[in-house]
Amino acid sequence: MGRAPCCSKVGLHRGPWTPREDTLLTKYIQAHGEGHWRSMPKKAGLLRCGKSCRLRWMNYLRPDIKRGNITPDEDDLIIRLHALLGNRWSLIAGRLPGRTDNEIKNYWNTHLSKRLISEGTDPNTHKKLSDPLKELKRRKNNKSKNKSNNMNKQKKKSKGVANVGPEKPKLHLPKPVRVTSFSLPRNDSIDWNVFSGSSGPEIKGGYVGLEMVNNVNPWCNFKDGENGVGVGFLVGDEDDHDDLVNGSDFECQSDLPSGDNSLAKLYEEYLDLLKMEETQVDLDNFAESLLI
DNA sequence: AAATGAACCAACCGCGTCAAA
DNA sequence: CTTTGACGCGGTTGGTTCATT
Incomplete structure (x- = not known):
């Protein structure tokens, strides 16, 4: 028994947001505040699902978002926090005012993890790597493999060819369990x-x-x-x-x-x-x- | 100048959690 | 206690841009 989709996708816009959609969403939130994402698009006159609206607002439209290059200080802080918290991007983002979890995640994947490897540190464990060059190569290979897989997928998709190959079962690593000794309001992390x-x-x-x-x-x-x-x-x-x-x-x-x-x-x-x-x-x- | 590959990043997807019914 | 719905998170995808050949 699967979960019902968050919203009916029929007739909804997908892909990049247009300036008009941005304006509609921004104006609506300015007038009515955040929250109630599910009902928001309809009320705001948007043909988007609530999830998409939330994401757009959180990652792009929010007025307090700091855009532009990540500073060396922020770099350093991200690395430290990642060593402490792992891939808990929202928590990390919570320590970097104006930065979003998505931005930090992307920045980590595209810049910092590579940098750590080149410095001889495993970006996952933050332990010293025995052979950084080897690791860098391995990751490159994996990436290009994935990329070519994506290409193939795309090609197959566009040609309408069904994917016949055996699909790899998707593995989900167990997430750490949060043991609550005192409770915080939802979405609040510690007030560091x-x-x-x-x-x-x-x-x-x-x-x-x-x-x-x-x-x-x-x-x-x-x-x-x-x-x-x-x-x-x-x-x-x-x-x-x-x-x-x-x-x-x-x-x-x-x-x-x-x-x-x-x-x-x-x-x-x-x-x-x-x-x-x-x-x-x-x-x-x-x-x-x-x-x- | 064109082709190819790599890098970047916005957006999507699926799942977990929590609260209300 | 169970079910349901909303929200939030992290992983992944895929389109666009940049760099190299």
């Missing part, structure tokens, strides 16, 4: 901005990152060459993200909201994990705990 001591949506580039300065931990090898043992807990704005607070010297920022022990607790938990003999303890669990 509390770390930076700034508040409100105006914050520009405020972030928090966890960093271990050695080459052993998969999260941390993006920062090598420094003392080796240190544990850093980054607190600050984009301009000072190289200021590491050494684990032993760690002090809570005075501008942290008073009474909020949960963050300090998380940090302590993190330190405990690091103290454990096996450095490969499940740090992912800790990363997960940051998500809830």
Whole structure:
């Protein structure tokens, strides 16, 4: 029993949005606000499905979207967050004001993953690669294989030839389960901005990152060459993200909201994990705990 | 100048989650 | 408790543009 499609696709526009459609959608949302995506297109006079409207708005039309090149600081932050959170693009995007998950995902796939490989780092695990060149070649081959598959598909499609070859079963990796110890409103991630001591949506580039300065931990090898043992807990704005607070010297920022022990607790938990003999303890669990 | 391949990125698709009925 | 519908997310596709031959 499959799920019913989100909307009837019959008679709906697909593909690139026209300026007129953009205007209609923007005006409607300005007048009535976001939400109710399913009913919105009809009300806005659009022949699009709600999903498509939402995507267009979220990724392109929203007024707070920052367009243009991703800065080196943003680069750095994306890499750090990816090491911590994996492919959780929306969470990563949530730390980069004005950037969308789609944009970051695309940027990662087209630029950053390649860059990491060329620097000798596996973009998936953030561990050192034994043979970066080999990896780069492998990925290139895979890509060109896919591309030619797409080409074939397209050709077959356009000629109306049915796909006769055995189809590969689609595998879906299990997603990490979110264990809720306290609840947040839907679509809200942690308000990481509390770390930076700034508040409100105006914050520009405020972030928090966890960093271990050695080459052993998969999260941390993006920062090598420094003392080796240190544990850093980054607190600050984009301009000072190289200021590491050494684990032993760690002090809570005075501008942290008073009474909020949960963050300090998380940090302590993190330190405990690091103290454990096996450095490969499940740090992912800790990363997960940051998500809830 | 034309052909080909690579890169980019907007948009689509399918699934998971959550809340309301 | 189960079902249903809406929303959001991440993976993937495919059209367009750019670079190379």
